[in-house]
Amino acid sequence: MAAVKKFQVTFDCAEPERVARFWCEVLGYVVPPPPKGFATWDNYQRSLPPEKRGSWFACMDPSGVGPRLYFQRVPEGKVVKNRVHLDVRVATGLVGEERLAVLEAECARLVALGAARVHLMLADEENESCIWMQDIEGNDFCLD
Numbered sequence: 001m002a003a004v005k006k007f008q009v010t011f012d013c014a015e016p017e018r019v020a021r022f023w024c025e026v027l028g029y030v031v032p033p034p035p036k037g038f039a040t041w042d043n044y045q046r047s048l049p050p051e052k053r054g055s056w057f058a059c060m061d062p063s064g065v066g067p068r069l070y071f072q073r074v075p076e077g078k079v080v081k082n083r084v085h086l087d088v089r090v091a092t093g094l095v096g097e098e099r100l101a102v103l104e105a106e107c108a109r110l111v112a113l114g115a116a117r118v119h120l121m122l123a124d125e126e127n128e129s130c131i132w133m134q135d136i137e138g139n140d141f142c143l144d
Contacts, residue, residue, distance in 0.1 A: 006067070008068040008070050009068075009086070010070045010071075011071045011072070012074040012076075012078075013072070013073065013137045014073065014077065016054060016057040016073050017041075017057040018136065019057075019137055020058060022113060022114060022135055023059055023069055025113050026113070026115075027088070028062070029060055029061055029066070029069065030059060030062045031058075031060075032059070054073065055073045056070065056071060056072045056073065057070075057071045077138075078137065078138045078139065082140040085140040085142065086141045087130070087141070088106075088143050089144050090102055090106045091103050091143070091144065096123075099128060103131050104131075106143055107133065107143055110133060115133050115134060116133060119132045
């Protein structure tokens, strides 16, 4: 049996730091310390050639359990629905009206941060309710 491996989730985006800080708020993640030898991320960015400044940013689970999220600048915008997306688990174990209330409250919080609500998917015979959303650059995710 293969050993479990650590992984990070990488997002292509136009503004890596802005998107990373959005996801810090969504998930309770933090910005890691700046690279060794730099007191701040601003100091690090100023040390780079102009074309490399702001080209990437990252955030991490402060407990070390969840994957690192890495955001890299790309020239193209999003053109189709993501084939992979994050399910943000805010209502695990809840059903019915109680689940919907938790989903709606979290949706409202994230919309205030700049996310967009796309569609409420109500429970059916196989799945509980969830809300399809997009982050501040249009990357799809679900509140589950």
